[in-house]
Amino acid sequence: MSIRYRIAIDQNHDGNFDAANGDISDRVIELRWRLGMRRAYESMAEAGWARITVLNADGAFSPERARLESGTRVRIRSEFAGVARTHFSGSISSIEPDEGDFGRKQALIHLQDIQPWLADSPARLSPQIDVTADQVIARLLDRAALRRPILAGYCLIDIAGYNRVDEARIFPAGNIGRRLQRGRSRFAYVGDWWRDTTSAHEAISEIAASERGRFFVDREGDAVFLNRHHTLIHRTVAAQFHDDMRGLAYSYGAQRLNQIALLMTPRQLGESGTLIWQLRSPLRIGRRSERMMNLRLTDERDQPIGLLAFDRLDSRFQLSPEGGSRELRSGAFAEVAQLGTASIQLRLVNPTRHDLYLTMLQFYGKPLYRGAPIEVAAADGEGMHIYGLKRLALDLPALSDFETAQAFADYELARRKHPRGSIHSLRVDARDHPPASLSTGLFDRIRVSESQTGHGQRDYFIVGEEHVVTAGGASHEVTWTLEPADSSRFVIIDSSVIDRQAEMIAPY
DSSP: OOOEEEEEEEETTEEEEEEEETOGGEEEEEEEEEESSTTTTTTTTOOEEEEEEEEEETTTTTTTTSOOOTTOOOEEEEEETTTEEEEEEEEEEEEEEOOSSTTTOOEEEEEEOSSHHHHBOOOOOOOOEEEEEHHHHHHHHHHHHHOOSOOBBBBOTTOTTTTTTOBOOOOOOOOEEEEEEEOOOOOOSTTTTOOOBBOOOOOOOOHHHHHTEEEOTTTTOOOEOOOOOOOHHOOOOOEEESSSSEEEEESTTTOOOOEEEEEEOOEOOOOTTTTEESSSSSSEEEEEEEEEEEOOOOTTTTTEEEEEEEEEEEEEEESSSSSSOEOOOEEESEEEEEEEEEEEEEEEESSSOEEEEEEEEEEEEEEEEEEEEEEEEEHHHHHHHHOOOOOEEOOOOTTOHHHHHHHHHHHHHHHSSSSSSEEEOEEEOOTTTTHHHHHHTOEEEEEEEEETTTTEEEEEEEHHHHHHEEEGGGGGEEEEEEEEEOTTTTOOOTOOOOOOOOOEEEOO
16 A cells, blocks of 8 residues: 655645645655754754755746745645645745756745744743743743734735735734643743843743753644653553664664753842833934834843833933933833833834933833852762763753752763663654554654664654655655653652662652
8 A cells, every 4th residue: 555645735825735726746756854853852853844846847836937925834744544644734935946948847845844933033021930831932932923824814914915904803812833731840030041132942942941841843833842751751652663674873872971060040039129221321312203222131240130020210301412401301201112031122202393312211120130050960970980971061041949950960860871772863664664654753652672783672752753755755764863761760650660670769
């Protein structure tokens, strides 16, 4: 039984990939796509991508000849034994048509998931106090400028075909599908270290790492966050392989560690009514103008200051920058447009017929100061002397609790201090394992045995997947990036049976 591939474009931007004008499967020459992490133990996935090579003799994939917009959604699916499976859902980032009448007359369609948009979206949030990682990630996603999966039927001001307010709906709050597990840690303060240049992608990566969780975009294009317990308690084996894979990357001892240095950052609360920021020199505001100004809150060491509460904003407008100039008491004004955790966005308005000078601007509130980072360490002295030093440093900026930081360091050391054989990646052919290669994906658990290395009955999680489909679908090679499953070496309360000396209590 053969595998069929269905590639469809949402031409109407309505979320319907089954429209007759959207199926381009017959034109496809080659498919390549990738999702997930590049290496084991990473908290943040790489941006997912796909490349579709298509026949383009009629110019249907030459955007300047035929309408095919960047941002348009595309879906890659397979059909086998009556089961349809989605493998990639993303948006067109660019198109490369071949040029010339005597060329191949093909086109390369590049797809991406939401992560490049997250990388371009600033991480500006109000103060985040006593929150879990999933709550912070949800708020960052809400504020990010993401292309909506469905545009049809909604109102886009001044865009032809979308600006009929009496016939169109307003976008709902949710801008993307998401599955976010509740974080296990509660963070006292989040985001006080972010600068104006910090992107939503960087912020999500930092908070996922501070939880020791995982963030990725799945096959449907939805955002997924897994807390740090997921790989410990997920026991179901989705597929098994015993000397029947096409290839694997194996090494012994490469992932061992015997010294962990983990950086945590203590905080100190300031008093309410503290002067947090002030204007150093007069600022000219042109007549009948409006300005937006971002203030970055820093201390004398140019380190970010967190803002826990806003008290007041004092300002003074004058006709000239000199101190004795007449003050304007009405008309012009300064107001807070948006409060961030470590920044303030101000709106400055001068509706008068004269240029004015802002000679005083002072911002008062309750600050949160960052202390010098503290290094929490864990080491295996025996391993250092026997196997040689192998060190790992982790910077987890949301952590301010010493006990949690120490538990993280102890756990990382415990699971990786002994040299052992491990498989980094596994390659299979979909024709040899159709159900497994098509249905098994990110953070599914598999079991692998390989006789030549002596590597037997070991469980792994798939943390990355890459697919190459060629020869019109006759060849489909799948490469999985793997991470060792740890739940067989730790005791899970109410789940494990304590019957081996190798088992231990998981420290977090």
